[in-house]
Amino acid sequence: MLKFILTRVSLIIPTFIGITLLAFFLIRLVPGDPIETLAGERGIDPARHEQLLKEYGLDKPVFVQYGIYLSRVLQGDLGKSMITQEPVLNEFKALFPATVELALCAILFALIIGLPAGIIAALRRNSIFDHGVMGISLTGYSMPIFWWGLILILIFSVQFDLTPVSGRIDVLYYIEPTTGFLLIDTLLSDEEGAFWSAVEHLILPTIVLGTVPLAVIARMTRSAMLEVLGEDYIRTAKAKGLSRFRIVALHALRNALIPVVTVIGLQIGVLFTGAILTETIFSWPGVGKWLIDAIFRRDYPVLQGGALLLGVVVMSVNLLVDLAYGLINPRIRHTR
């Protein structure tokens, strides 16, 4: 097991270097620089432009800049935003909990609906329910997030007045961030009604962000379940006269979950991508919106640091999933 963990961890290093390289060079391939971008119609004279590039250390050859950047990163310094002058790490720490909170709710939502739907669809193969679940999940998977979000707002917020339009909490409340997770912070504070306000604000973004993972999980659970239900040991279990519930819950589901866990791990990356759009629609103060702004403003340090930090998070989650996979499926550990 230790060897397995070490092999997995050692793979992280080249990935890490890959991310820094990509984040660093891709944005520099895009025409325009932060100073140009800020200038707008009025422009900036070339001498002043040179002087400012020098001020920001952008006049050096790109490879030298990369070297300096990498050595700073290794010392834990991700630099400061060129626009706000806040350290990148501070901005990330302030915004990331919002993204995590939303992503967790979304994945929870996807699991709670997706798993049972997939299981029942598999058990009643070719029934109306099965076709319904598969049809809906295909629709969900193909749903453009932006459109889906706006439609939900128009129906639930504007038409029926059931949920707030956007934001994380009603403007009435001011919650001093302690953990950054609003659901926890509101419970810690003694502001009455703040917790429910935070919950209300989570509903629509959770549904929008959770739709794609929900569809994927439902389909994956169904097909894994169908495969397992055809195995010999299930027939044996049936022959032993076990109850249908015991067969499904204990024998089939445990094995069917193995591929589903992998898929959930892969969905983390998808969630962060989806978060960019979801956060923009619902004015959710998370890292997705932050990175998009950084691209438009050519805020190099934020982009590089943000991509790196998110990359590290996705890698860690995938590592955990791989380890968990090794735990629930002993064959993986022994194949090498």
Added chain:
Amino acid sequence: MKKSALFAAICVPAFLAAAPLAAKTLVYCSEGSPENFYPGVNTTGTSFDASEQIYNRIVEFERGGTKVNPSLAEKWDVSDDGTVYTFHLRKGVKWHSNKNFKPTREMNADDIVFMFERQWKEDNPYFKVTSPNHSYFGDMGMPALLKSVEKVDDYTVRVTLNRPEAPFLADLAMMWASVQSKEYADAMLKAGTPEKIDQDPIGTGPFYLVNYQKDAIIRYKAFPDYWAGKAKLDDLVFSITPDASVRWAKLQKGECHVMPYPNPADLEAMKKDPNVQILEQPGLNIGYLAYQTTKKPFDDVRVRKAMNMAMNKKAIVDAVFLGSGVPAKNPIPPSMWSYNDNVKEDEYNPEAAKKLLAEAGYPNGFETDLWAMPVQRPYNPNARRIAELMQADLAKVGVKAEIKSFEWGEYRKRAQAGEHQMAQLGWTGDNGDPDNFLHTLLGCASAESASGSNIAKFCYKPFDDLVNKAKVTTDQAERTKLYEQAQVVFKEQAPWFTIAHAVQLKPVRKEVVDFKLSPFGRHTFYGVDLKGK
């Protein structure tokens, strides 16, 4: 089982009625996060709006207009030659305070001098704090204009210029000249955190900053000791909402009271909503197509005139601006003083255009390029579409135009270098002074500079003489006459095809009282009230 209980706790709705607000709170659905709270290094309206509530300037634009009013300076004298400005400061102006700092004194001459020196003197310890790029200070020509800024006594400041400059007072009313506390700056410098003054700002303005959460919310409270009297609102909230359709949904539901930049597609529905009114004002802007007047064939005024007559302006504006723009005939907007309404518009007449082209030696037209910005701008919602319509019109008189575009920064740089033959661009006014359009965009000085904004490279002595004379004349009536003449010359020479002035549309809920549109596109909430609270 455990999981679903958790889900119920986390994600199931409970529809609680929001507690009624004890105080008057106005919510403004702003479009984005400010870069920081120091307007001296900002260039975006989003950042200016966030600071506008907090700071004062020596002089300020009247609410809803371009007239310059006293503010931190109660009055001022200008020397006869127009080079020495003596400002007499208001007494008893109090600073806000926050958790980092409690001011011990009122606003005085030191703060005014600090405002200038921070942006002007490279050896000022604050010159590079937050950003060394004091864009507007440079763009308004301050480094070349200022000779000295001295404190005469605690309540008198003398500013000496190298030459007379009529728009100087209007320049000082702009956001870059917002006054920060010198005492706070010194204290933060000593504490080793100079950037704090731009992140946790202290001003003398009508609202003080309570807190700011990036991409979420900015909270302000009315400053009870504001020198001009406490604001009518108690609380002011900027609810940051980047998507225009979502802003509209929030306004409809009453989650906010005022929203900027509506989606043109939503305008119909907005007009029908009984709780909402749309405030309208032609903006201080111009969108145009510039002819490169130093290149053939556009060095010939007959060709330029012919182009102007070949394109159907009304059709273009109707099709692209969808009611959010008015066709432009002058280079300055109608809301600006000295706008000359007697100038005759070139009529749309393809036949006459053809004749004129033949006269100029192009009976079969010619081939040219036509540049379109790759981005949406306040004065031009869709440059590409406009270019296509122009292209079709020009084809009818035999002119074959090829549409070109570049990345935005590159586009501007190349246009300023004069690489185009015809290029679209535009301008949004900074200080409400005609000089800011006519001299900045069409003067010789700006045509000659590689970074000048005169992309038509238009340098015509009779025109240049008029705007240069107006620049050094202090008497406004006389300046008005000069600018009126300049507009006539402009029309005769036709360096641009003036496209449109974009109209500023602001959906506001009906309970909002006395919100005034700013010609500069600012959102000012001092003086605004809420009905029925």
